[in-house]
Amino acid sequence: MSGAGEIPRTQPNVLWSAVPDGTAAVQGCGGYHGRYLIIDLTRGAVQVCTLGQEELRRVVGGAGLGVYLLLRHNPPDVDPLASDSCLVIAFSPLVGSPFTTTAKFAIAAKSPLTERCCDSLCSSAFALAGKRTGFDALVIKGVADQPCVLVVSDREVHALAAPELWGTTVSACDRHLAARYPGREWVTIGPAGERLVRFATIQHDGRHAGRGGLGAVMGSKRLKAVVVSGNCFTRIAEPESAGRLARELAARSLGPATAKYRLLGTVANVAFLRRVGALPERNFRSAGVEPLEHFSGEDLLGEQRVARKSCAACTIGCEHRFRTAGGEARVEYETIYALAAACGRQDLDEVLEAARLCDELGLDTISTGVTIGFALECVERGWLRLPEMAGHVRGALPGWVEAIGLKMGDLGELLGEGVRRLAARLGPEAENIAPHVKGLELPGYEPRAMPMMGLGLAVTARGADHNRTSGYEVDLSPGHDRLAPGFEQVAALVEQENRAALMDSLILCKFLRRALTDFYADCAAMLRTVTGWDVTSGELREVAERVVTLRRLFNTREGADCSEDTLPDRFFREPLSGGPAAGAVLDRSRFYRLRAHYYALRGWSPDGLVRLDTLQRLSLLPFAEAVGAVCTRAQ
Amino acid sequence: MEVEKDCFTCPRQAVSDVNGNGRDQTVIRAGVTVEFFGVVRLVAGRRRLDVKPGSLGDVLRQVVEQCPTLAPAYLTSTGRPNQCQVVLNGLLVTDDLSRRVSEGESVLLTTLDLGG
């Protein structure tokens, strides 16, 4: 692969530097600095802005804070890859606290893949070091005049020319930065981000803010890496209570509620979801039919696993690494779904090597695999001419991944745009089977076998997004007909979505959720001990609703309407062939009835716009008016 | 951060036994097939088990008798699901222990944590 070699050590070349003007940090509560930093790469300037307690309390942090700042600073209708487009890195009050799984940060931007709201999470020491810069968030805008590294500390911000890093893979870039910045932390992009692949990731320590193409936003700014460090610690309001609570939670995190993640990782889903007919295969042509048992976590564990890793400050440790032809790779359920099942590939070595390449190039494994799977079906049907994809060549998958990540040839250029844009070039027949929602490629849950997951994927702001909906929890709950859900299940879906929004804002890892005995009360107790606020369960329910609503407001401001809240036509027309859910197909009128109920429960109008009374109830009306996100038709 | 040990350990050897040579094959040929997935498979130490038809409660009681390591984390000693998901024939998610499970039907068991 080009660009993978060692980098010559050169003297850093400072493009500009600036000292953030000190402003008083938030007074009277723990967990926050009460300020964020705007960095303009075009002008080489920085600006410190304050965050009041009241506004922080409304959105908490992480995804909530990221989307809030995005609405405030991202100009409406801006091209996500244009200079004015903003990239927000948001920390949260629990970062640096004693609570397990809280070393996380959110990155938010308008997605180049969906042109809608995108917030993506990533983990580990970058969150800890980033928050110690003394800011609750960094808002990066503008474009550097050459490839650069942005260095943010608690004293100074500067940009360094980094032509020698441009073109490097993620691990080569990591090695270089480790030598240059010992003791600091960074996020980077790979070659895919530099080449503006629309589903490029942003990476830190092997973890990726994966969905929606935020790596391309960073690449469009000629920003290869953001390096952070500092010594600004935030206060914990009630340290003894926080410590006691943290010890209890850590103990619970080691029990059976999280054993799956520790022992097997998310690849544990492969065999089970396949067996219940929910693992989509060959571009959603079947589910639970192909012989994919050998990709199951249970089987991989005995044969290929080489290590288990953990994010910083986590007692669970869910990252399982497997041996591949070119080294080792992090493998998740979604990796196997996208690169094996969705592409109809059976060869384990080929799939694991493709997974490794996705991480090295900085590609979202879901979008990469699903786009390849879609292209394969289009080639098979004669709608797309890509000779290198004809005939299912054994061992070809890593080469296709590399072509996408480096945007090489027709294959790289076409597939690097994602499923929706590729389908638009191929015509309506291809669009009917293109597996995306709002432009985001579908994750590994077959909507015909999991209709509530399907509804969740249809309505979430980011597009087909399993991490924001968790609708599978509803589908696989007892007491209803899984293939014919009703209004009760819609209410459960809303609740799952709210919980996810709260966890993404605090931020707590979702893999901890079963270890929380009383979800909102446990979350409130954590936030209370860190901030000192008298926060209640009810208040946090409202925060969760507010975060979901903010994402919706962003999309509405960008011109989104309810026509986007749907699923590919295939799911309403083609019954599943084979597997336990054979014959299942989505009923269009039932789907739209359930969607209407979802809108009503959210306080949105029948055409999916946030109603003014909902904005008032969530104390969002003045903000929504100020950022131009109120739709007057929403009555 | 490398994780060295797990306090809820399943030895690697046990894993290869479970997935390996088929020593845990069918005990009773005609009956209800119970299939184990994920951590439940690791803890049960087998991929599948055939038991006699009866109510779902009867089936799960037979499971815990033959796989006592599943209690108490995943099934109680009397066979009640605990942190455990029960699916009939790959389709019906149920917690109705009185439901009849007939010959030829299958019962899938896995943990509740489905996220990924």
Ligand code: SF4
């Ligand atoms: S459970 Fe996994 S993803 Fe979550 S914090 Fe721990 S290691 Fe990171």
